[in-house]
Amino acid sequence: MKLEDRDVVVVTGVASGMGRTYALAFAKMGCRLALCDIDEEGLAETKNLVAAVSAADILSECVDVTDADAVLAFAQNTEEKLGSARIVINNAGIEGSAQPSWRTPLPTYQRVMAVNYFGVVHGCQAFLPQLLSHEQSWLVNVSSVFGLIGTPNHTDYCASKFAVRGYSEALRAELEGSGVHVMLVHPGGVNTKIARQEFSQTFAKHYLRSTPEDVVDKVLRAMAKRRARVVCGHNSWKTALAARWIPLGYLSRLIWRELSEFIDTSHYPARKTRSEETLRENQ
Known part of the structure; x- marks a missing residue:
């Protein structure tokens, strides 16, 4: 990836985990950053960490990605205060109920879909005009290895991540020939704070072993090679092969x-x- 000095990079869901790691990685490259999360305390921590490694401009806002108007306002503020975004990482996401489908309330499905899927849609629609203004730009949408296979106790989460996959693949076809490079990320087995519920911990301890730093490094390398898709994280390649064959x-x-x-x-x-x-x- 060829970044110019002071390129504007947008990352959602930066309060911890991979979002924070993306922010730090781009900060070390000298990029101007527009960061958002619904977790105000975690957002402030990330902003302080970024400021410690970079003197570049930072915009941080507490934004609920399920609110299309709020995301659009964030995009407008980004352009006004930092300039037109050249890289957008739609990273924000939450876990599901970690329960069988018949024990998962309908509002849980709606909430997971609102954050994991519509959060991506809102980010794309709000920032695409800025991305299209560049000769070359990147739009990175984060799905999951659970956007490749369906697993028990994750019907809500899998549905949202399969939706991100389908939307992104279709969007990539629509933007073919433009300067916007759409990349789909399927991380798996990453040790982040996404598994917060008590009954998710056994699963998390066994499977979530890769560090956010390792995954973000692989994503940045894939961006540099203009790859359409990257599957990364603990045993993720096995999942991808199984889903395909x-x-x-x-x-x-x-x-x-x-x-x-x-x-x-x-x-x-x-x-x-x-x-x-x-x-x-x-x-």
Whole structure:
């Protein structure tokens, strides 16, 4: 990626994790930053960390990405105070219920979709006019490896991340031939604060092992190569290969066997756990 001095970079969801790491990485490159998050305290911490490594201008605003008008106002403030955005990272996201679909309230589906999917849509629509004003610019939308496969206890989260994938692939086709390079990111197994609920911790401890720094480094390298998609994080390549090559019926059984040890199966119809199936196979 060829950045010019003082390019304007927008990152959403910067209060912690990968969002904060993106902000620090671009700050060290000398970019001007427009940062937002709904977590005012975490946003302030990130702003202070960025200011400690860069003297470039910083705009930080407490923004709810589910509010289209608020995101549009953030985009307008960015252009007025920093200049036209050349890189936009739609990173903001939340976890789902971590419960089976029949135990997940409809408002939870609506909230997860509002943040994870419509937050991306709002960011794209608000900043695309600025991105299109450059001969070359980048639009990075963050999905997940759970935007490649469907997993138990994550119907709400998977739905939102599959939606980001479909939207971004279609948007990339629409922008083909323009100066806007659309890149889709499928991180997996990243040790961030997204898994906040108590019943998510067993899953998180087993699977979320990659550092945000490692993932962001891979994303920046992929941006430099103008790749359309990057899959990164702990064991993410296995997930990508499985999604591409294994028939869905068999894949669903494999996923259940892999994850059943790390979720509460008491609310599921009676079925064998992974350890029970392994025991039977070895007898």
